[in-house]
Amino acid sequence: MESISTASSATSVAAHKPAAWRHTVFVLLILVVYSIWAALIFTGHVVLFEYELTEGPLGNSKRIFPEKSTVQLTHGRQNIILFLHPACPCSAASVDEFHELMRQGEEDSVGKVVFFMPPSHESEWSLLPLIASVKRIPNVSIVYDSSGSQADLFGAATSGHVFIYDSRGILQFSGGITGSRGHTGDNQYFEIAKRTIIARNPKFATTPVFGCSLRGIR
Amino acid sequence: MSIDRIEQLKLHGEVAELISSKTKTIFDQLVKKNYADCDQMFAVLLFIEWLGGIITALIVSPTAWEGVTSNTHVHVVLSIWLGMAIIVLPIALAWFYSGTAMTRQTIAVAQILMTALIIHLTGGRLETHFLIFGSLTFLAFYADWRVLVTATALTAIDHILRGLYLPFSVYGVTYAEPWRWVEHASWVLFADVFLFRKCVLDMREKWRIAEKQAQMELTNEIIETQVVERTDQVRQSEEKFRNLCISVPTVIFESNSDNSWEVIGLPWFHLTSSPVEKAKEWWTLVVDSERDKTLESWKMSVQQGCEWSHEFRIQTLSGVTKWVKAKAVPLTGKTDSDRRLIGTLEDITDRKNAEENNRRLLLMNQRDDFMAMLANDLKNPIVGANRILGLMSEGKLGKLEREQEDILSKIVDGNNELLRMIQHIISVYKYDRESDTQTFEQTSISNLIKDCVAKIKHKADEKRINFELDLSESRDVSLVGNSDSIRVVIQNLLDNALKFMPEGGTIVLKAFRQGDRVMFKVNNSGTFIEVDQRNKLFERPMTGEDSGSGYLPKVGLGLYMCWQIVDAHKGDIFCESDREGTTFTVSLPRNFSNETSFQPR
Known part of the structure; x- marks a missing residue:
């Protein structure tokens, strides 16, 4: 009986070993699969955030309002000028923030939005809802920059670039007012712009711009 | 499970234990099925969300521009590949490991990640954040609070990390208060409280359903067992009846409403030499002279619902005429319009022949007795005549001539011969009568x-x-x-x-x-x-x-x-x-x- 019992337990142990081995392999496999899964997701997010946090190029801003520009300086009031690429998906966030900025400026500010509008795309881009949404903002006028010359004059190279000139035509602020590409909401860059508007004697400030390039191949 | 076993269980109070065990099994099955169903649902939902993410990216940010030139926006690319990376594992698990805890936890993680991606693709729109609460509600379909814990925890961790390093991506701002994630997580927890309660109630409901189903199944099992045993008894009874019908020489028949009979093969074939189908028109086997009378008698019994007993002759297919005796009684529980009789058909040819032989024998005996009596009666006058002839021969009645004496002598010899024959006849009949004793x-x-x-x-x-x-x-x-x-x-x-x-x-x-x-x-x-x-x-x-x-x-x-x-x-x-x-x-x-x-x- 004892020998049978011993044999039986030996068989049980022998049968248990492959089961444990399979379980270990299964757990390892699961760990590998989940690791790969996590890595892929992590990588995707890194790519996503890197793209959204990549600043656009800044042009040579003119400290004095360019006289040759077709964009007219409104004397006696703050001039908030926004350069936009009408087809850039990030522009909508900039318009939202611009709208908020205009509210902050109240009656002391006038807004001017310069849309890059090359003739080759004018028929298509002029119908975009973004332009209509800009038109609904009070105290804002629209200027179409067909050749990109206006952007060059002001030194704007990225869509969403905001220039704030005081009533004398002196540049007070140059940069973006969104936290990243295409993201609406409170952010420190907007706050800097806002402070520029509210403060009577602000210091010149500059912020990064997140958006599409206004230059490229024109 | 046999009926005896069920009764035994009842006696020992083990039925409750049996129901409890069965309830547990059914509950597990219900829960597992729910898990599997939810896995399937989320597999579809994640796929739809993936497609939705791509569509959203294509609508909101299809292209990135550089002046007049454009290229595909990174959001489009990431909505495809990152979205696919997020959903591929949970969908695979839902397909291959449906119903397991690992699968639903992975699905919960994937659902939150997809929600986050979609929020991101819409540029952090406030409206899209409601998808978080929608996702938690969907996950509550599992009725497993652990899934909600995972989803909530992931949401909280996501908010903590992004709040620390990328606040704009979650709060829409590039700076945030250190404890702002608590505010967000609190709203999620607020929803979770009700969802947790819903999970618990769902589980209780499932247990109640399982308990009822267990009771019902046990009852059905008992009934089915009884039906099986009763059916077996009926089958055995039918088999006995059928064997009895086959083994006895008597035909057993059951009539239909159209007067036809249904019989069991072998005895019918032995009696009539015809196939059982012939029983449907059994009256065609009755000899012509008795057919109408027999059928009329049958119909009257059927009509009145009384016993039928009739003797008649049939002509078998092999041409033999047989005497049969039919007896039938009406079946109970039948309506007047559908009255049926069950009965027997017996071959009484031997009995009838024996009766006929007895009748003939009786007639023969009567004749023999008559002959014996006649012989006895004949004997007396001859003996008397012989005495007179003896007196005459002796001359006591007058003297006779020689020729007359010769004639008388011959008459006496003839009478003696006659007497001897009569005596033989009497002896034969006497021997017949007395041989038994x-x-x-x-x-x-x-x-x-x-x-x-x-x-x-x-x-x-x-x-x-x-x-x-x-x-x-x-x-x-x-x-x-x-x-x-x-x-x-x-x-x-x-x-x-x-x-x-x-x-x-x-x-x-x-x-x-x-x-x-x-x-x-x-x-x-x-x-x-x-x-x-x-x-x-x-x-x-x-x-x-x-x-x-x-x-x-x-x-x-x-x-x-x-x-x-x-x-x-x-x-x-x-x-x-x-x-x-x-x-x-x-x-x-x-x-x-x-x-x-x-x-x-």
């Missing part, structure tokens, strides 16, 4: 022969006939038999020998033992008997047979009676005849009782 004893053949010879000695002397007795071998021989009957045999054989022996002849009587039999022979040198006549010697004479010249007609019933007696003793009697003479030989067993029982004819 005959007794058997040790009988000495030689003594019987001597007695018989002594009785007819005076007649032999008148014809100057001698007797030669050869009885030496039979002196010590005796047999068991009815001595009176054997005496009649010897007497008849001697009478015949004497009768047909010409004057001056010799009758030889010989008795001897041969093995276990006793033989005796009566030989005369008289009339020769032809072979064809010899064959009829021991038959009962029939009316109208030739009564012309020769030996046979004058023998009458004597030899027939001899044969009857010898046959009853299991013996033999035969006749040998040639021109030298005729010999009758009788062979009887010595110990009749040892050989067989007496069987009177």
Whole structure:
């Protein structure tokens, strides 16, 4: 009986070993699969955030309002000028923030939005809802920059670039007012712009711009 | 589970335990099925969310621009590849490991990640954040609070990390208060409280359903067991009935509303030699003369719902006519319009034949009795006539001429012959009547022969006939038999020998033992008997047979009676005849009782 019992337990142990081995392999496999899964997701997010946090190029801003520009300086009031690429998906966030900025400026500010509008795309881009949404903002006028010359004059190279000139035509602020590409909401860059508007004697400030390039191949 | 086992469980109060165990099993099945269903649902939902993310990216940010040139926006690319990376594992698990905890936890993680991606693709729109609460509600379909914990925890971790390093991506701002994630997580937890409660209630409901189903299944199991056992009993009963129907020689039938019968094969075939289908038109087997009457009787019984009993003849397919007796009783529980009878059909041909034979035998006995009575009545006037003739011959009634005396003598001889024949007739009928009550004893053949010879000695002397007795071998021989009957045999054989022996002849009587039999022979040198006549010697004479010249007609019933007696003793009697003479030989067993029982004819 004892020998049978011993044999039986030996068989049980022998049968248990492959089961444990399979379980270990299964757990390892699961760990590998989940690791790969996590890595892929992590990588995707890194790519996503890197793209959204990549600043656009800044042009040579003119400290004095360019006289040759077709964009007219409104004397006696703050001039908030926004350069936009009408087809850039990030522009909508900039318009939202611009709208908020205009509210902050109240009656002391006038807004001017310069849309890059090359003739080759004018028929298509002029119908975009973004332009209509800009038109609904009070105290804002629209200027179409067909050749990109206006952007060059002001030194704007990225869509969403905001220039704030005081009533004398002196540049007070140059940069973006969104936290990243295409993201609406409170952010420190907007706050800097806002402070520029509210403060009577602000210091010149500059912020990064997140958006599409206004230059490229024109 | 048998009924006995169920009763045993009831007695021991184990039913509750059984229900509890079964409830647990059903509950597990219900929960697992719900998990599997939810896995399938989320597999579809994640796929739809992936497609939705791509569409959102294509609508919101299809292209990125550089002046007038454009290229595909990174959001589009990431919505495809990152979205696919997020959903591929949970969908695979839902497909291959459906219902497991690992699968639903992975799905919960993937659902939150997809929600985050979609929020991101819409540029952090506030409205898109509601998808978080939608996702938690969907996850609550699992009714597993652990899934909600995972989803909530992931949301909280996501907010903490992004709040620390990328606040704009979650709060839409590039800076945020350190504890702002708590505010977001609190709203999620607020929703979770109700969702947790919903999970618990769902589980309780599932347990209640499982409990009811367990009770129902147990009840069904009991009923099914009973049905199976009852069905088996019915089947066994039917089998017994069927075997009984086949084994008995009687046909068992059940009628239909159209008067047709349904029968079980073999007895019907034996009775009618026809297939069972013929029973549907059973009345076609009834002989023509009785068909209408039989069918009318049947229909009346069906109509009135009373017992049917009828005897009639049928013509089988093999052409044989048989007597049958049918008996049927109405089946209970049938309406008047659908009344049916169940009954038997029995072959009574043998009984009917026996009845017919008995009737004929009775008639024959009556005739025989009449004949015996007639013979007895005939005897008296002849005896009376003989006395008167005797007185006349003796001259007491006046002197007679010689010629008259001769005539009277011939008349007396004729009367005596007539008396002898009548006596034979009486003896035969008497033997028939008394054969049942005959007794058997040790009988000495030689003594019987001597007695018989002594009785007819005076007649032999008148014809100057001698007797030669050869009885030496039979002196010590005796047999068991009815001595009176054997005496009649010897007497008849001697009478015949004497009768047909010409004057001056010799009758030889010989008795001897041969093995276990006793033989005796009566030989005369008289009339020769032809072979064809010899064959009829021991038959009962029939009316109208030739009564012309020769030996046979004058023998009458004597030899027939001899044969009857010898046959009853299991013996033999035969006749040998040639021109030298005729010999009758009788062979009887010595110990009749040892050989067989007496069987009177």
